[in-house]
Amino acid sequence: MVNEIRAMTADLNWRExxxxxAFVVAAxxxxxxxxxxxxxxxxYTxxxxxxxRDEARRR
Known part of the structure; x- marks a missing residue:
């Protein structure tokens, strides 16, 4: 039980x-x-x- 809580806490800390x-650079x-x-x-346009315009002026 204690190991499960530690694993969940470690996972939560990793996310935080x-x-x-990486997201700033990607943006x-x-x-x-x-x-x-x-x-x-x-x-181009x-x-x-x-x-x-130049073609129209030539006409």
Whole structure:
């Protein structure tokens, strides 16, 4: 019985002692990745719009 309580307490302490930095780093990676994707998508659509504008001016 005592060993079971110690095992449960040790498991509880391990959960409380989890390092949150892995989640913080993951959040930054997701945030920066999404920002980079949005910037690249914006550049692509901007160049496509400029190309269509130039083609319309030539007509």
């Amino acid at each position: 002692a989890m390092d949150p930095w 930054y990676v997701v945030g920066l990745g999404a920002t980079a994707a949005m910037v690249l998508w914006s550049l 901007m160049r496509r719009a400029e190309k269509r």
